[in-house]
Structure formats: C-alpha cells, structure tokens
Amino acid sequence: MYSASNISFRVRDKVILQNIHLNIEPGTFTAIVGPNGAGKSTLLKVMTQEHTHYLGDVTINGKAARSFTPRELSWVRAVLPQITTVQFTFSVEQIVMLGRHGHHSTKKENADILEEVMELTGIGAFRGRNFLTLSGGEQQRVQLARVLAQVWEETVYPRYILLDEPTSSLDIAQQQLIFSLAKKVCERNIGVMAIIHDLNQAVQFADHLYFLRNGNIVASGDAQQVFTKSNIEETFCCRVNVYLDPCNNCPYIIPERTASHLAINK
Numbered sequence: 455m456y457s458a459s460n461i462s463f464r465v466r467d468k469v470i471l472q473n474i475h476l477n478i479e480p481g482t483f484t485a486i487v488g489p490n491g492a493g494k495s496t497l498l499k500v501m502t503q504e505h506t507h508y509l510g511d512v513t514i515n516g517k518a519a520r521s522f523t524p525r526e527l528s529w530v531r532a533v534l535p536q537i538t539t540v541q542f543t544f545s546v547e548q549i550v551m552l553g554r555h556g557h558h559s560t561k562k563e564n565a566d567i568l569e570e571v572m573e574l575t576g577i578g579a580f581r582g583r584n585f586l587t588l589s590g591g592e593q594q595r596v597q598l599a600r601v602l603a604q605v606w607e608e609t610v611y612p613r614y615i616l617l618d619e620p621t622s623s624l625d626i627a628q629q630q631l632i633f634s635l636a637k638k639v640c641e642r643n644i645g646v647m648a649i650i651h652d653l654n655q656a657v658q659f660a661d662h663l664y665f666l667r668n669g670n671i672v673a674s675g676d677a678q679q680v681f682t683k684s685n686i687e688e689t690f691c692c693r694v695n696v697y698l699d700p701c702n703n704c705p706y707i708i709p710e711r712t713a714s715h716l717a718i719n720k
C-alpha cells in the first residue's frame with residue numbers, strides 16, 4: 455500500500471494541506487477530486503517526494519518514502535505530471551525507454567517491456583516518429599507508455615502510478631482511452647492514483663475517491679458512499695443533480711445552469 459498519514463504542508467505561513475490521510479491499494483484505482491486550488495497537485499507532489507518539507511508520513515509498501523533513494527523510488531512509483539515538456543528531438547521509442555532509466559534490466563528485457571507497453575497504449579505505429587510531431591492525445595499516450603515502462607516488471611512488491619490530470623486538453627475518446635488503460639494496468643498489481651477534474655469520469659473508473667477542499671479531505675470512500683449531491687455541492691460550491699447511468703450502473707452528475715451555486719457555502 456502507498457499511504458499518506460497525517461500529512462500537513464505549508465509554504466511560508468500558507469497552509470496548503472492539513473492532516474491528510476490517504477491510501478492507494480495495489481490493484482485499485484484511486485481518484486482525487488476537488489476544486490481548483492484545493493491542494494491536489496501539492497498532495498501528489500508530497501506523495502511522490504517532489505516536496506519533502508511536509509509533516510507526517512508517506513510510506514510505500516510499509517517503508518518510509520523518505521528513506522528511498524531516487525533510484526529506488528523510480529522502481530516502485532512512476533509519475534505523469536500535468537505538463538511534460540520535451541525540448542529536444544526524441545523519437546517515440548526513446549521517450550518510452552526513458553522509463554527504463556535506472557533499472558538493471560538487460561537489453562532484451564527492456565526491449566520486451568517496450569513492445570508490451572507500446573502495444574497496450576497503441577503507439578507502435580509511430581514508434582520512430584519525432585515525439586514533437588504527434589498530436590496532444592498521441593503524446594499523452596506515449597507519456598503514459600513511458601510511465602508504464604517504469605513500473606511494468608512483475609515484482610514481489612506492488613508498484614504505483616500517479617497521474618496529475620492526465621487527460622486535460624484531450625477529446626472525450628482519448629480521455630476514456632487513457633483512463634481505461636490506467637484501469638487495465640491495475641490488473642498487474644499496480645495501484646493507480648489520478649487527479650481528475652471530470653467527476654463523471656472519476657466515478658466511472660475509480661474504486662475509491664477522495665474529495666479534497668481547502669487542503670482537507672472532506673469525503674472519501676467508494677462511489678456509492680461519497681458521490682452524493684451534498685458532498686459534491688459542498689466540495690465544489692456548485693449545485694448539481696445526481697442520476698444513475700443504467701449502462702455503466704454508476705452515478706453521474708449534471709450541474710445546474712443557475713448561478714445559485716454562488717450562494718453555497720458562503
């Protein structure tokens with residue numbers, strides 16, 4: 455399990471996270487939702503050890519995250535940030551292979567992993583292309599393949615991937631594809647944590663959801679437990695109606711068009 459216990463984080467006198475408890479179970483999909491500025495990306499950066507001056511404990515498979523070397527961290531968790539900038543002319547294959555950096559694998563093992571993740575993410579057709587010439591959706595699938603390559607090997611310990619809004623700027627089909635792929639890799643005993651803005655997507659894919667507001671977890675549980683009108687309205691200050699989608703057998707929301715949300719929680 456990947457756990458955050460009693461995490462608080464501040465920048466100068468500004469409190470950004472307060473007493474956060476969060477678990478990512480291996481083989482499951484955990485979604486973090488919350489309004490802009492709630493602290494979601496900061497929480498992800500604390501989990502990944504990009505931010506280290508936090509209070510509380512982050513543990514990965516029972517071991518303090520602070521005690522991992524950067525290389526050890528790279529074996530156990532991979533991160534897809536909101537924006538990944540590539541400045542140089544890398545081929546698609548080269549980008550995916552960056553995920554194998556730091557591993558002690560043979561050339562053959564790396565080549566096999568490359569093939570598997572490229573096939574899963576459907577990027578084989580442009581393996582030799584300059585990454586910068588790909589569309590936004592194609593680039594994001596390549597970046598996902600890189601992240602998967604990093605934690606693909608079956609190991610005795612569970613691995614994790616952490617995704618920060620992986621589908622912003624993608625069309626609806628590409629969004630569904632990215633989340634479907636992330637959900638599928640849970641089958642390899644990989645725990646997935648994703649920051650998701652689209653609540654309907656979060657509830658469709660997540661086994662467990664955390665609602666974050668003003669640096670606090672205000673609700674957590676499975677969809678049935680937390681995806682309620684009151685939780686959503688209080689967290690997002692927006693009036694919504696919750697319905698049941700008979701196709702996916704999961705709830706979905708439609709926000710109200712009125713400006714009455716401005717009066718919520720003020």
Ligand SMILES: Nc1ncnc2c1ncn2[C@@H]1O[C@H](COP(=O)(O)OP(=O)(O)OP(=O)(O)O)[C@@H](O)[C@H]1O
Nearest residue numbers: 465468469470488489490491492493494495496497
């Ligand atoms: N280095 C910093 N200095 C000051 N304030 C910061 C710093 N980093 C983050 N913050 C503030 O902390 C709050 C949480 O930021 P964070 O990026 O974690 O929010 P978020 O929930 O990911 O937002 P969004 O959905 O808009 O991406 C914001 O108010 C942000 O301005």
